[in-house]
Every structure is written in C-alpha cells, then in structure tokens.
Amino acid sequence: MAVEGVVFGVCAVIVLAGAVGVVLSRNPVHAALMLVMTLFGVAVLFVAQEAHFLAAVQVIVYAGAIVVLFLFVIMLLGVDRAENVRVEPLRGQRPLALLVGVAVLVELLVLSGTQWVTGARSAADPAEVAAGGSENVERLAESVFTRYLFAFEITSVLLVIAVVGAVVLARRPRPEPAAEPVADAAVEEAR
Amino acid sequence: MTATGIDPAWYLTLAALLFTIGAVGLLVRRNVLVMFMCIELMLNAVNLTFVTFARELGEIDGQSLVFFVLVVAAAEVVVGLGIIVAIFRRRPDATADDVSVLKG
Numbered sequence: 001m002a003v004e005g006v007v008f009g010v011c012a013v014i015v016l017a018g019a020v021g022v023v024l025s026r027n028p029v030h031a032a033l034m035l036v037m038t039l040f041g042v043a044v045l046f047v048a049q050e051a052h053f054l055a056a057v058q059v060i061v062y063a064g065a066i067v068v069l070f071l072f073v074i075m076l077l078g079v080d081r082a083e084n085v086r087v088e089p090l091r092g093q094r095p096l097a098l099l100v101g102v103a104v105l106v107e108l109l110v111l112s113g114t115q116w117v118t119g120a121r122s123a124a125d126p127a128e129v130a131a132g133g134s135e136n137v138e139r140l141a142e143s144v145f146t147r148y149l150f151a152f153e154i155t156s157v158l159l160v161i162a163v164v165g166a167v168v169l170a171r172r173p174r175p176e177p178a179a180e181p182v183a184d185a186a187v188e189e190a191r
Numbered sequence: 192m193t194a195t196g197i198d199p200a201w202y203l204t205l206a207a208l209l210f211t212i213g214a215v216g217l218l219v220r221r222n223v224l225v226m227f228m229c230i231e232l233m234l235n236a237v238n239l240t241f242v243t244f245a246r247e248l249g250e251i252d253g254q255s256l257v258f259f260v261l262v263v264a265a266a267e268v269v270v271g272l273g274i275i276v277a278i279f280r281r282r283p284d285a286t287a288d289d290v291s292v293l294k295g
Binding site for chain 2: 004005012016019020022023028032035042045046049053054058062065069070073074076078093094098101102104108139143144147148151152155161163165169170
C-alpha cells in the first residue's frame with residue numbers, strides 16, 4: 001500500500017509536469033523532451049499495475065522510436081524556433097478551449113468518482129495469478145495470439161500500409177521540366 | 192479495490208487530468224508538431240485507463256487493447272509526420288491555420 005502510494009505520487013507529478021510542459025513550451029524540441037518525461041512516468045505506472053510487457057513496449061516504442069521520429073522531423077525541417085504565442089488568430093479560441101477542457105475534466109472526474117466499474121469480474125483465480133501461476137507476458141501473449149489473433153494480423157497490414165504511405169508522402173517529386181514552377185522552386189529550395 | 196495497492200480511482204483521476212491537458216493543448220497550440228504530441232498525450236491517458244481497468248477486473252484484455260493502441264499510434268505517427276514533412280517542404284513556416292483549406 002505504502003510503496004505503491006509513493007510510486008504513484010512521484011509518477012503522477014512527473015506525468016503531469018511533462019504534460020504541462022508539452023503544452024506550454026514554445027520550442028518543439030523542449031516539448032518533445034517533456035513528452036519523453038511523461039511517457040516514462042506512464043511506463044512506471046504500468047509497472048506499478050503489473051503490466052510489465054506494456055511498460056517495456058512503452059519505453060521502446062514510444063520513448064524510443066516515436067519521440068526520436070518527432071525529433072528527426074523537427075531537426076530535418078528546421079522548425080526548432082519559438083512559436084509566436086501572442087497572436088491569437090481565432091478570437092476567443094483559448095478561453096473556449098479552456099472551458100471545454102474544464103468540462104471534459106469535470107465529466108471524467110464525476111464518472112471516475114461515482115460509478116466506474118460496470119460488468120462482471122474475471123473468473124480467473126486471483127490467488128493463482130498472485131502466486132505466479134501465469135506471468136503477465138504469458139497471459140498477454142496467450143490473449144493476443146488466440147483471442148485477438150485476427151486483429152493482430154490486421155495490424156501487420158496496417159503497418160505495411162503506413163510504411164508505404166510514408167514513403168509516398170515523403171518522396172521528393174522528380175524535377176521534370178513539365179512540372180509547375182512552384183514545385184520546381186520547392187525542389188530547388190530543398191536542394 | 193485490490194487487496195494490495197491504492198484505490199484505482201487515483202489512476203483514473205490521473206488519466207483524466209492527462210487527457211484534459213492533451214485536449215486543451217491540441218485546441219490551443221498551432222504548431223502542428225506540438226499538436227501531434229498532444230494527441231500522444233491523450234492516447235497515453237487512455238492507455239493508462241485501460242491498464243487500470245485490466246488490473247481491477249483481473250482480465251488481460253485491457254492490456255491486449257493497449258498493445259493494439261500502441262501499434263495504431265505508431266502507424267499514425269508515421270503517416271502524420273510524412274504529411275507534415277510534405278506540408279513543410281512546400282511552405283516552410285506553416286501553422287495549422289495556414290493549411291486549413293487542404294490546398295497548397
């Protein structure tokens with residue numbers, strides 16, 4: 001009880017500080033690093049809730065791959081300069097955004113405070129799980145590769161489509177003479 | 192409530208706060224990259240909720256769902272960043288307001 005309480009308290013502060021940092025930092029690089037902080041905090045919370053495999057995947061995929069991809073794009077595009085936060089192009093957008101945020105928060109808190117568990121509990125024996133009869137990774141593997149096997153196969157198709165889409169999107173257009181002048185200028189500038 | 196551990200409502204409250212921060216950031220910021228990071232924050236809040244309920248109900252299905260959310264998030268980031276690179280190649284200082292008409 002006490003240990004998990006302390007872990008939760010520390011990680012909650014880390015997660016929330018990182019999230020606020022993402023929203024408030026003007027430099028995208030700082031926002032990406034704050035995002036790493038939040039992701040690590042969430043990974044520790046996964047460990048605290050006995051989701052060990054997901055914690056590892058969280059660190060490897062999110063903090064490792066996705067944030068590095070973000071940083072690559074930031075550096076590649078050279079957009080690591082501060083955003084002008086004084087300009088508010090849409091009048092009244094920010095107060096409305098805060099209002100919507102507060103409304104969402106109140107709704108979620110009311111729901112989580114009153115009736116947040118519906119449905120039957122698992123028939124699995126908690127004593128067996130606690131005794132290490134089946135570890136987290138084994139249970140997750142059994143679930144993914146049996147009950148959700150079709151969804152798992154579909155995700156492979158999704159990943160292939162994503163890779164092909166990224167290649168098509170990021171490919172430079174060929175500098176042909178028939179191309180329109182704007183595209184030519186963009187290609188010349190990119191060189 | 193599990194025998195050992197704190198009340199799961201704390202985890203749900205933290206996830207609600209994280210989701211709210213992400214949503215407000217998505218609405219307030221105009222840098223497309225930072226908006227994208229705010230989407231990641233919201234996805235993480237949902238993942239935290241899934242894991243909490245998976246433990247609370249003694250089922251592994253919530254964790255399986257988080258696994259799939261991770262895969263979809265990775266695909267989404269790849270395609271989204273590809274789109275952002277394509278936009279910035281044409282307009283080097285574009286914000287979300289400048290590309291609101293889906294036209295170069």
